[in-house]
Amino acid sequence: AQSVTQLDSQVPVFEEAPVELRCNYSSSVSVYLFWYVQYPNQGLQLLLKYLSGSTLVKGINGFEAEFNKSQTSFHLRKPSVHISDTAEYFCAVSDSYSGAGSYQLTFGKGTKLSVIP
Amino acid sequence: EAGVAQSPRYKIIEKRQSVAFWCNPISGHATLYWYQQILGQGPKLLIQFQNNGVVDDSQLPKDRFSAERLKGVDSTLKIQPAKLEDSAVYLCASSFWTRTNTEAFFGQGTRLTVV
Numbered sequence: 001a002q003s004v005t006q007l008d009s010q011v012p013v014f015e016e017a018p019v020e021l022r023c024n025y026s027s028s029v030s031v032y033l034f035w036y037v038q039y040p041n042q043g044l045q046l047l048l049k050y051l052s053g054s055t056l057v058k059g060i061n062g063f064e065a066e067f068n069k070s071q072t073s074f075h076l077r078k079p080s081v082h083i084s085d086t087a088e089y090f091c092a093v094s095d096s097y098s099g100a101g102s103y104q105l106t107f108g109k110g111t112k113l114s115v116i117p
Numbered sequence: 118e119a120g121v122a123q124s125p126r127y128k129i130i131e132k133r134q135s136v137a138f139w140c141n142p143i144s145g146h147a148t149l150y151w152y153q154q155i156l157g158q159g160p161k162l163l164i165q166f167q168n169n170g171v172v173d174d175s176q177l178p179k180d181r182f183s184a185e186r187l188k189g190v191d192s193t194l195k196i197q198p199a200k201l202e203d204s205a206v207y208l209c210a211s212s213f214w215t216r217t218n219t220e221a222f223f224g225q226g227t228r229l230t231v232v
Contacts, residue, residue, distance in 0.1 A: 004159075006159075009157075032219060036223075041225070041228075042225055042226075043121070043208060043210075043223035043224050043225045043226055044160070044208070044210075044223040045223070046220050046221075049219060049220070051219060090159050090160070092159075094219075103148065103212065103214045103219070103221070104150075104162060104165060104172075104173060105150075105160075105162070105221060106162075107159035107160045107161075108159050109157070109158050109159045110157075110158070110159050
């Protein structure tokens, strides 16, 4: 069974400062990793994903994440945050591809990012 | 491309009443998911469909929750009777998984309040 741990439930950060949101996962098989963002009263939007290849993944809105297999981590980073980045961020994991219909996302509990002007 | 459509957006019911949520996935997406997101928690999978067949419903409280996906397109999630702890946002997502297409698209959700 897979699980995802997001170590910080809330992260306040000043505008234009860098931020890192931490995510650790556990799985006995090869995995795919995702970061989703949820704005108030909205659904989830994909920020970025790691499937294979380069461990540094770039996503939308200037975010990037680094896959570290030895530490089973997939931390999300942004060098300079904006007010508009205030939202909740979810890390998710799924098993790697094993046929149509096989994917199932397991989510962490989320990290609320608050950007302070 | 139209996204995943859900209705209603908000619903308030009394405990022991019944309620139904509707989801229209993105055209051509064979996989459909219903997630429950309780305030302060991450989404939890309730049920996963592949076309009109159930792939996983292990976390669906089957004594009160039911879901169907007739004709492999639209889906309905029903709760009967509702309990206070069912208050949550119910998210529908769809996808067409391949080796290179690995994104699930989410609807805006239905916020259920049970009083």
